[in-house]
Amino acid sequence: MSTQxxxxxxxxxxxSRPRRELPEDTQVPTRGLPIRQPPKWHAPLEWLVRAxxxxxxxxxxxIFGFLVKSALPMWTSAEVRKEVTQAQMWFATLWPGYDTPQxxxxxxxxxxxxxxxxxxxxxxxxxxxxxxxxxxxGVAAAVFVAFYxxxxxxxxxxxxxxxxxxxPSVVLGFFALISLATWLQDTFGFDSRLNAIVSGVALSLAIxxxxxxxxxxxxxxxxxTYVEASTALGAAKWQTILKVVLPTAAPxxxxxxxxxxxxxxxxxxxxxxxxxxxxxTSWNPxxxxxxxxxxxxxxxxxxxxxxxxxxxxxxxxLLLFVFTSVLNLLGGRVIDAQKAKVKSR
Amino acid sequence: MTLTPKSRSMRAKFGDAxxxxxxxxxxxxxxxxxxxxxxxxxxxxxxxxxxxxxxKSPEDGMMAGGIFPAILGTAMLVLLMTAISxxxxxxxxxxxxxxxxxDALWTRAVRMAVQNLAGVPSIVFGLFGLGFFVQFVGGGxxxxxxxxxLVWGQPGLLWxxxxxATLTLPTTIVATEEALRQIPAAQRxxxxxxxTSRFEVVFRLLVPQxxxxxxxxGILAVSRGAGEVAPILFTGAxxxxxELPKSLDSQFMHLGYHVYVMATQSADxxxxxxxxxxxxxxLLGLTFTLNLAAVVVRARIRAA
Numbered sequence: 179m180s181t182q183x184x185x186x187x188x189x190x191x192x193x194s195r196p197r198r199e200l201p202e203d204t205q206v207p208t209r210g211l212p213i214r215q216p217p218k219w220h221a222p223l224e225w226l227v228r229a230x231x232x233x234x235x236x237x238x239x240x241i242f243g244f245l246v247k248s249a250l251p252m253w254t255s256a257e258v259r260k261e262v263t264q265a266q267m268w269f270a271t272l273w274p275g276y277d278t279p280q281x282x283x284x285x286x287x288x289x290x291x292x293x294x295x296x297x298x299x300x301x302x303x304x305x306x307x308x309x310x311x312x313x314x315x316g317v318a319a320a321v322f323v324a325f326y327x328x329x330x331x332x333x334x335x336x337x338x339x340x341x342x343x344x345x346p347s348v349v350l351g352f353f354a355l356i357s358l359a360t361w362l363q364d365t366f367g368f369d370s371r372l373n374a375i376v377s378g379v380a381l382s383l384a385i386x387x388x389x390x391x392x393x394x395x396x397x398x399x400x401x402x403t404y405v406e407a408s409t410a411l412g413a414a415k416w417q418t419i420l421k422v423v424l425p426t427a428a429p430x431x432x433x434x435x436x437x438x439x440x441x442x443x444x445x446x447x448x449x450x451x452x453x454x455x456x457x458x459t460s461w462n463p464x465x466x467x468x469x470x471x472x473x474x475x476x477x478x479x480x481x482x483x484x485x486x487x488x489x490x491x492x493x494x495x496l497l498l499f500v501f502t503s504v505l506n507l508l509g510g511r512v513i514d515a516q517k518a519k520v521k522s523r
Numbered sequence: 524m525t526l527t528p529k530s531r532s533m534r535a536k537f538g539d540a541x542x543x544x545x546x547x548x549x550x551x552x553x554x555x556x557x558x559x560x561x562x563x564x565x566x567x568x569x570x571x572x573x574x575x576x577x578x579k580s581p582e583d584g585m586m587a588g589g590i591f592p593a594i595l596g597t598a599m600l601v602l603l604m605t606a607i608s609x610x611x612x613x614x615x616x617x618x619x620x621x622x623x624x625x626d627a628l629w630t631r632a633v634r635m636a637v638q639n640l641a642g643v644p645s646i647v648f649g650l651f652g653l654g655f656f657v658q659f660v661g662g663g664x665x666x667x668x669x670x671x672x673l674v675w676g677q678p679g680l681l682w683x684x685x686x687x688a689t690l691t692l693p694t695t696i697v698a699t700e701e702a703l704r705q706i707p708a709a710q711r712x713x714x715x716x717x718x719t720s721r722f723e724v725v726f727r728l729l730v731p732q733x734x735x736x737x738x739x740x741g742i743l744a745v746s747r748g749a750g751e752v753a754p755i756l757f758t759g760a761x762x763x764x765x766e767l768p769k770s771l772d773s774q775f776m777h778l779g780y781h782v783y784v785m786a787t788q789s790a791d792x793x794x795x796x797x798x799x800x801x802x803x804x805x806l807l808g809l810t811f812t813l814n815l816a817a818v819v820v821r822a823r824i825r826a827a
Contacts, residue, residue, distance in 0.1 A: 230610070347645075
């Protein structure tokens, strides 16, 4: 084991080859060429590289740790628990002044109410609208670029579509707020100018590059032999695509959708600017909505450090973090498996 | 039902045509959206965009003058972020590709962390920046160095840059590792066979060759960092400041933050719209130029 470790990583495949036994009377030279000793200052720098490589792990642990630490008073502090309980957040509560039990988000009122359902439905609504647009568009564009575009067209098309990813989300939010909202309202006659459809459409522009890039890779990873075999059996190109290529690439495309979904749930500036920010529970996509991420962004600025509201906002962050991490790990696992498959070929 | 050869080929032709139309229209729709957005910005931005707009400070409650402090603030923030995140990112990639054993538990943990970090929502970085850098580290520094007087324990340039550096770390790591992967293993083997130490192999042989890839990663990180607003909402950006930032603990103005506040909180929408469009044009110009540069560098690497 110790000799293994002293051999540099890229050469270990050589070191792990079986050793040839030497005949007993072989003369082993006792002294070879003198080996040059590296300068002393190399070692500390190598340790610096190792130390810096820990920062990514440290960052994830710290992010999680600080979200938990700041949200913890919701369970540990009696004062915070007086204002908010898990039951009030997730279930309908009969508040003074209301006729029926309700789940409402009114963090700044005489009796603060931290019902999460308006935010969860709001997030789901604009996310579903965005995925309904970005999913099909991204996958279809990936099919076109991988199968029908040739040579120069392909070379230009791919970076151009990926340019969409380079648009800052605040610019997309601005565009949705100033122009898109007006166009859509003039066309469809929405009651509220800013709503889940407007933010969903703008959001889809941010998600499309994610779906497009990952599905294109997944489609490209389908072995050429599959396509050739299908064509040799007399299938038309469209049949090959629909019945052979897409089913084979399905795990990759699914992870593209999952990662896109994660991005859509966490995206902040677009929904903050273009969703109307009204915490209403309704399933009508033409109503104004308020998402989890936008709530954190708009309320954290005015919140008192250490208050119940402060803890709840970090709790929302924790929910977002856990949700996107799970999607990310699942999606990433599928992509890694696919890469390993391509490599082994 | 049996198909005669003729009808089969008809069906193939029709099906293929439908497939091309469906997928091509998706591409065209996306290009149209991109063109509409850029066109909308270009048409509205030119009336306000001028040299004075780029070089002057705002006047009359933002309604006159320029956005120079926001440009400068964005540049300072991004430079500081790059100086923090690129060395760490490059070191992590080198560690993952040249030092660590691919199947070791710790290596897998680092990879998982990088992957995970890339997917964390930007607003969560904002929460983290406020909770960790501003309140924990900054507040701690104040207690230790300034007897609790507020110096570091409030939003400022350094904290915003550190938050953004955490956010852009995966970009640099992925790009650098990609570049290292493209260097043929034979070069490493030849160098090791000549009794070169690992340090020399990495820093004399591999890093110089990976430089264009590292550069691409750096450029993409800068572009990403310049456009992100959510992480700096609570860690250092300010809507209006009478002076330019003087030190690492000053607050700063920022193009993206400027767009956000002005678009959502301006009292006079008609007067602020042209200023907004011009600011958006500057921000888009910045990020697009950077992205284009990354595309060109990457194309050069592939061609070489």
